[in-house]
Amino acid sequence: MVAPLLDERGLKGWISVHADAPRSWTSEARLALETARAEASALLAANSKRRLPMNGEELRVAAVQTILDELRQALDVQRCTFRRPVLSAYAFPVAFESRAEGINSLLGDFTIIQTGQPVINLLLSKRAQVVQEDCSTASSEPHFHNMLAHYGGMRAQIVTPFIVGDELKGVLSIHELRHTRDWTEEEKKFGAAAAHMIGTLFEQDLG
Numbered sequence: 001m002v003a004p005l006l007d008e009r010g011l012k013g014w015i016s017v018h019a020d021a022p023r024s025w026t027s028e029a030r031l032a033l034e035t036a037r038a039e040a041s042a043l044l045a046a047n048s049k050r051r052l053p054m055n056g057e058e059l060r061v062a063a064v065q066t067i068l069d070e071l072r073q074a075l076d077v078q079r080c081t082f083r084r085p086v087l088s089a090y091a092f093p094v095a096f097e098s099r100a101e102g103i104n105s106l107l108g109d110f111t112i113i114q115t116g117q118p119v120i121n122l123l124l125s126k127r128a129q130v131v132q133e134d135c136s137t138a139s140s141e142p143h144f145h146n147m148l149a150h151y152g153g154m155r156a157q158i159v160t161p162f163i164v165g166d167e168l169k170g171v172l173s174i175h176e177l178r179h180t181r182d183w184t185e186e187e188k189k190f191g192a193a194a195a196h197m198i199g200t201l202f203e204q205d206l207g
Helices: 027-048 056-075 118-126 142-150 185-203
Strands: 002-007 010-016 079-083 094-099 130-132 156-164 167-176
Touching: 002 027, 010 027, 056 079, 056 094, 056 167, 056 185, 079 185, 118 130, 118 156, 118 167, 156 185, 167 185
Parallel strands: none
Antiparallel strands: 002 010, 079 094, 079 167, 130 156, 156 167
């Protein structure tokens, strides 16, 4: 006996029952096969309607947010951001952030132009992490101090580039707003590892 498994798009498979000798199939056997066919068809229909709760891009976003949240809490800082070159009209806006309660958000904030900022210039010229233990003395340029004030009176920071070939693909920033800070080598390496993890996520083709 053979029972086809069909859906609205056609044949999906079949159930076959074989006997090793000629046989007259009873009505009970036919009913059992039909019951199995109906149950299998119902399972196929249910599975065809199942959808994952998130797609690949949503999974990537969740991973980036988790890394930033864990980084901020582990270092006990007030804000961590990841910038990406996603807008032609604005260099490296904040695409993701994690911030403590009461700290202003930089998402969608285009007040401070990144082009020409001392830190960005250092990232591009040195292709290396920029560490500032006392931001107030890191540069005398007025637009740099405007940035510090706008970012909540930032006192110390670690800024790590993610570079692929000759292209700057992302920038991870760790902001200490309360006081100057002597960053340890472990903290610097932790920030660098987070930048690499997040940057690598965006190099993956999720289809």
